[in-house]
Amino acid sequence: MKMLEPKDIEKVRRQLGLTQYQLSSISQVSQSLIAKIESGKINPSYLKIKALSDALENIRRKNSKKAKDIMAKHIIGMSSDDRVKDAARLMRTHCISQLPIFEDEKSVGSLSERTILRLLEDASNPQNIFEKKVKIVMEDSFPVVSEDTPIELLYSVFDFFQAALVSKREKVVGIITKADLLNID
Numbered sequence: 001m002k003m004l005e006p007k008d009i010e011k012v013r014r015q016l017g018l019t020q021y022q023l024s025s026i027s028q029v030s031q032s033l034i035a036k037i038e039s040g041k042i043n044p045s046y047l048k049i050k051a052l053s054d055a056l057e058n059i060r061r062k063n064s065k066k067a068k069d070i071m072a073k074h075i076i077g078m079s080s081d082d083r084v085k086d087a088a089r090l091m092r093t094h095c096i097s098q099l100p101i102f103e104d105e106k107s108v109g110s111l112s113e114r115t116i117l118r119l120l121e122d123a124s125n126p127q128n129i130f131e132k133k134v135k136i137v138m139e140d141s142f143p144v145v146s147e148d149t150p151i152e153l154l155y156s157v158f159d160f161f162q163a164a165l166v167s168k169r170e171k172v173v174g175i176i177t178k179a180d181l182l183n184i185d
Contacts (some may be wrong), residue, residue: 003049003053004056006043006044006049007040009056010038016056016059018056018059023055023056026055026058026059027051027052027054028051029048029052029055033048034052037049065150066147066150067145067146067148067151067154067164067166067174067176068148068166068168068173068174069151070151070181070183071166071174071175071180072174072175072176072177072180073173073174076094077099077101077102077107078090078099078100078102078134079102079103079134080103080108080133080135080138081133081134081135083131083133084116084132084133084137087099087111087116096177097112097114098110098112098162098163098177099111099112100142100172100175101134101138105171105172107141107165108138109135109138109139109141110140110163111137111138111139112162119137141165142161142162142164142165143157143161145164145176146166146168147166147168147173149166154176158178163176163178164176
């Protein structure tokens with residue numbers, strides 16, 4: 001969050017469910033000064049507004065959902081040595097449109113319906129595409145985010161990727177798709 005304007009302090013404080021007294025305790029800005037800022041009676045210094053903005057941002061981050069709150073813990077993926085036909089069958093069976101591709105437990109690529117359809121469209125013999133190994137046709141891996149990544153930071157990731165893997169201490173523990181972002185209560 002960028003630094004707040006003095007006129008926005010009260011609105012954000014109320015959205016977060018804080019009293020002036022609570023904000024005062026967290027920001028180390030006196031409650032009486034917060035009251036004067038919110039009523040427009042004074043023009044506060046840069047340092048006071050920065051302290052209030054930082055305190056409100058920290059509260060917002062603590063209250064926001066994290067990747068671990070919305071991720072699917074059961075990851076449906078494939079080995080890079082599997083065949084494209086098996087990947088297509090797995091996607092169809094589980095009603096998913098993309099898969100992470102693994103070698104051992106390390107993410108090495110991804111495969112989507114879109115990629116398979118594009119390959120089929122360009123192929124002279126579509127059956128040959130289904131017989132290829134996934135590692136030949138896979139795309140780059142999905143990005144990996146920490147389980148504590150705030151959801152708000154994930155929105156921009158999904159402008160470029162179909163999914164994101166979630167890790168805890170370098171081990172992949174979940175996956176988030178665009179549909180998961182739409183499922184937030």
